[in-house]
Amino acid sequence: MRKSFVTLTAALVAALALPSLAAAQANAESVVVPQVDRRDIKLPKFPSNDFEVGLFGGMYSAQNFGSSVAGGLRATYHITEDFFVEASAGQTKVSDEAFRRILPGGIFTDNEEMLIYSNFNVGMNVLPGEVFLWRDVAMPSQVFIVAGGGTTRFNGQRMKTIDFGVGVKVYVFDWLAVRVxxxxxxxxxxxxxxxxxxxxxELNAGLSFLF
Structure with a gap:
């Protein structure tokens, strides 16, 4: 009796499993295997734009001597997206006209004296964003801060200089930016x-070329 019960149970389990097996086989046969040849894809080589060179011009306000036009060059290396190092050099002509009104002969041998300065700075990008020229056109922008030191040569003197400041950069293209x-x-x-x-x-504006 017990043997017959076991045999009957096994038969019921097999009967219940048959539809599931048949359905699985049917699903397997219905899967479409695409016959597509794989292609080798070459990834484009985008420039890293870690280097930046540029020129600038603006105004240099020398204390006690007033403001005058200044210009120069700069070179920048971007260590990461947030930090960079930069070397710059510029020059301007300083006049002692204000002193000549008080002191006969003034301070300088000539009316104007060349002032030459060079600095090495460390910078940090702090506020990335966009500048909208009009509703449908926007350009990436970056606000940054810099600090460092260098030398200033003026009136026969060579002075150690500390400098710090802030600026904004607007990317016209991937390789060209406008800086203030x-x-x-x-x-x-x-x-x-x-x-x-x-x-x-010193307040200046200029163009930077990235590569």
Whole structure:
């Protein structure tokens, strides 16, 4: 009796399993295997744009001597997306006209004296964004801060300089950007026998080429 019950149970299990097996086989046969040849894809080589060179022009306000036109060059290496290092050099002509109104002969041998400065800075990008020219056209932009030091040569003196500032960069193309910078160049100047720490504000704009 027990043997018959086991045999009957096995037969019922087999009968229930047959439809499931048949359905699985039918699903397997209905799967479409695409006959597509694989192609080798070459990924494009995009430039990293880690390097940047540019030129700038603007105004240099030398403390005690007024403002004058300045210009120069800069070279930048982007270490990461957030940090970069930059070397720049510029020059301007400074006039002692204001002193000549008080002191006969003024301070300089000539009416104007060349001021040459060079700095090495570390910068950080802080505010990425976009500049909208009109409703449907936007250009990527980047606000950054810089700080560093260098030298300033002026009136026969060579002064150690500390500088810091802020700027904004707008990318016209992947390889071209427009920059506006404002810096404070701080150095000690020996003027009329007295050494004073001076703040010399520089405001410039220029083009940068990235590669």
């Amino acid at each position: 910078d404002m810096r404070d160049n701080i150095y000690t100047l020996d003027l009329l026998g007295k050494r004073d720490s001076t703040h010399n504000i």
